Amino acid sequence: MLADELDRAAEAITGASELALACHVIPDGDALGSLLAMHELCRANGKPAVASWAEPFEVGHHYRFLPGLSAATKPADFPVEPDVMMTFDCGSPERLGSLAAPAAAARALIVVDHHATNARFGTVNLVDPDAAATAVLVRRLADRLGWALTRDAAICLYTGLVTDTGRFQYSNTTPEVFALAEELSAFDLPIASMSRQLFEEHRFEYLQLMSRCIARAELDRDLHFVATWVTQQDLIDHGCSLEETEGLIDIVRRAAEAEVACVLKETDEGIRVSLRAATSSDVSKLAARFGGGGHRYAAGFMAHGTIAEVYTALRAALAEDPPPAPGQ
Numbered sequence: 496m497l498a499d500e501l502d503r504a505a506e507a508i509t510g511a512s513e514l515a516l517a518c519h520v521i522p523d524g525d526a527l528g529s530l531l532a533m534h535e536l537c538r539a540n541g542k543p544a545v546a547s548w549a550e551p552f553e554v555g556h557h558y559r560f561l562p563g564l565s566a567a568t569k570p571a572d573f574p575v576e577p578d579v580m581m582t583f584d585c586g587s588p589e590r591l592g593s594l595a596a597p598a599a600a601a602r603a604l605i606v607v608d609h610h611a612t613n614a615r616f617g618t619v620n621l622v623d624p625d626a627a628a629t630a631v632l633v634r635r636l637a638d639r640l641g642w643a644l645t646r647d648a649a650i651c652l653y654t655g656l657v658t659d660t661g662r663f664q665y666s667n668t669t670p671e672v673f674a675l676a677e678e679l680s681a682f683d684l685p686i687a688s689m690s691r692q693l694f695e696e697h698r699f700e701y702l703q704l705m706s707r708c709i710a711r712a713e714l715d716r717d718l719h720f721v722a723t724w725v726t727q728q729d730l731i732d733h734g735c736s737l738e739e740t741e742g743l744i745d746i747v748r749r750a751a752e753a754e755v756a757c758v759l760k761e762t763d764e765g766i767r768v769s770l771r772a773a774t775s776s777d778v779s780k781l782a783a784r785f786g787g788g789g790h791r792y793a794a795g796f797m798a799h800g801t802i803a804e805v806y807t808a809l810r811a812a813l814a815e816d817p818p819p820a821p822g823q
């Protein structure tokens with residue numbers, strides 16, 4: 496069935512006069528990497544294409560080295576009624592932000608994604624929850640199109656692969672992941688500098704903000720739940736952007752006593768909640784109870800109210816179905 500969808504996607508791409516490419520809001524490494532890889536492959540193969548994501552039209556500090564960023568189109572200049580549109584790493588139309596409107600208006604919509612909770616909102620749904628990253632699906636699609644990879648595309652795809660597998664550490668790190676990593680690494684990728692920029696480098700101001708957030712983190716030993724939060728005042732006090740705090744959850748989730756980890760962030764649109772499961776819990780189900788989604792081990796949602804209100808509601812939901820101790 497996925498082979499059929501690959502055929503249909505390739506057919507739609509081949510027949511398109513222009514492709515309108517988009518990924519989810521506040522793009523992560525896989526969303527940006529998949530989007531920019533496809534844009535680069537379109538360029539290399541003479542297919543007119545535009546690439547964008549909804550406001551805030553910015554990229555996190557960790558992704559600024561990605562080739563092709565400067566060729567992205569502002570969301571305001573994105574086609575209103577695209578002929579063929581493609582979305583990357585996007586589980587639902589809402590995750591497209593303001594680009595949900597062109598997605599709804601497009602003649603054909605190719606959804607390329609690996610979220611199990613994907614709403615299959617395309618006319619073609621290239622959705623494989625077993626794929627470690629959307630980047631894996633972009634590679635398969637390029638193969639089906641007969642499009643050879645370029646070094647810039649390889650850098651973008653590797654970024655998607657290495658970020659969504661947590662540097663080849665999560666359980667989604669399959670033989671296919673290593674096979675693709677091997678193929679991509681043959682393009683003389685700057686592995687060491689990419690690793691530092693993607694995972695290690697932070698501004699000193701962020702390290703200090705992180706220390707404040709870690710200091711206030713709360714561990715509920717009965718619920719096996721650890722949580723902290725970031726307020727807008729924290730960002731002002733430390734001169735940090737919200738995007739910069741993306742990796743905070745990866746520090747919080749290291750608490751050995753916790754099965755579920757959480758970071759709540761105050762944004763202009765509401766409270767953004769990130770969830771992680773350590774071992775056997777499925778946080779995508781928890782996120783879905785609040786209208787969100789994601790993967791078994793990594794999920795999230797947006798909520799109205801204050802941090803305290805959302806935190807209380809989340810704890811109440813967890814108490815109804817308490818997660819086991821980690822490792823059980």
Ligand SMILES: [Mn+2]
Binds near residue numbers: 627659
């Ligand atoms: Mn992804």
